[in-house]
Amino acid sequence: MEKILVRLKSESYPIFLTREGLEDIGSVLRRMDRLERVTVITDSEVGKKYLEIVEKGFRVAGYQVDSLVIPAGEESKSLEQVTKIYDRLLELGVNRKGGLAALGGGVVGDVTGFVAATYLRGIDYIQIPTTVIAQVDSAIGGKTGVNLPQGKNLVGSFWHPRMVFCDVEVLKTLEQKEFVAGLAEVIKYGIIMDEKLFLYLESNLDRVLRKEEEALLYIVRRSTCDKAMVVEEDEREQTGKRTILNFGHTIGHALEASSRYREYRHGEAVAIGMVFAARLSEKLGYCKGPTVERIVSLIQRAGLPTQVPPLNEEDLFPIILVDKKVTAGRINFVIVEEIGKVRLEKIEPRLIGENFRK
Ligand SMILES: NC(=O)c1ccc[n+]([C@@H]2O[C@H](COP(=O)([O-])OP(=O)(O)OC[C@H]3O[C@@H](n4cnc5c(N)ncnc54)[C@H](O)[C@@H]3O)[C@@H](O)[C@H]2O)c1
């Protein structure tokens, strides 16, 4: 089992990386030994597949275990769901010696983290991410939260887990489209900071798509290290370092929101956003044509969309402009220079509009 440390100012926590190690979860947590009981929170889909093995893993390590299953899907990232979880925790009599375990994708992770951050003014929790997005992105970095009817992730808190436990084996049961959408974030790390990862993907994409364990371990290892590094430098999104993680997300978010989150998976929208950002970078003279071609080609080979849809800029603009990535009317945009190297530029909104029009 590999261990990657996330070194924060106040505390540090480990990310464990393994294959077929889910049943060891209890003994691994035991080594950190702070809790008496664990309440596992999972969703209806993940629960069917992995809850029993995780419950058993905790039990054999001597924990008192309870579980709570929420409906699968983004709708569960709501204050109503949070209230239901508080009710259940109170019923069970969970106090500060009890911790939560988030078993699932980003939805379960974000909700569980938020409950952990707020219940009894904060209790411990751990992340057991089961999607690519969760393993390489959402489980690391301490951002927790829920959606409001007015928009996504509008309520939340920074609350870091005690540990993250990634078993790449579980990715094998993930629907292929879901798996591929998650790869968009992996490709993103390659472009923004990790040329070696990008090169690996270029040479080994077929192995990744077949979900060979060595390949899964490689991409999750590199991506988690990359995300951890960025988080260490900008724990609370204050220094601006975390902004590079938004590469492809300005347009990506706008596409998701303008189609009311129905047309694209997050990763698919980000894929289109990355292609757009790469092309814009070339147009503005920051990078060369062959770099853009490599980016587009890898995204395409992964089976992700690259075509910017014929959208009206009037539909997208209001969404981009209320996005937090705007200051004084200019958009903070992540520009590519080379594979593995990006920079932040404040660009005129009209540059985005012009490129949508063509
Ligand atoms: N906190 C952060 O920093 C951060 C970062 C990125 C994304 N997010 C959030 O994450 C959420 C998206 O996460 P997601 O893409 O993991 O979606 P998700 O949690 O909805 O999972 C997607 C689907 O896959 C199923 N699933 C999960 N693991 C599985 C497995 N191993 N086998 C079979 N099915 C499985 C789930 O039941 C669900 O139906 C969004 O709400 C987003 O805002 C948060």
Ligand SMILES: [Zn+2]
């Ligand atoms: Zn993303």
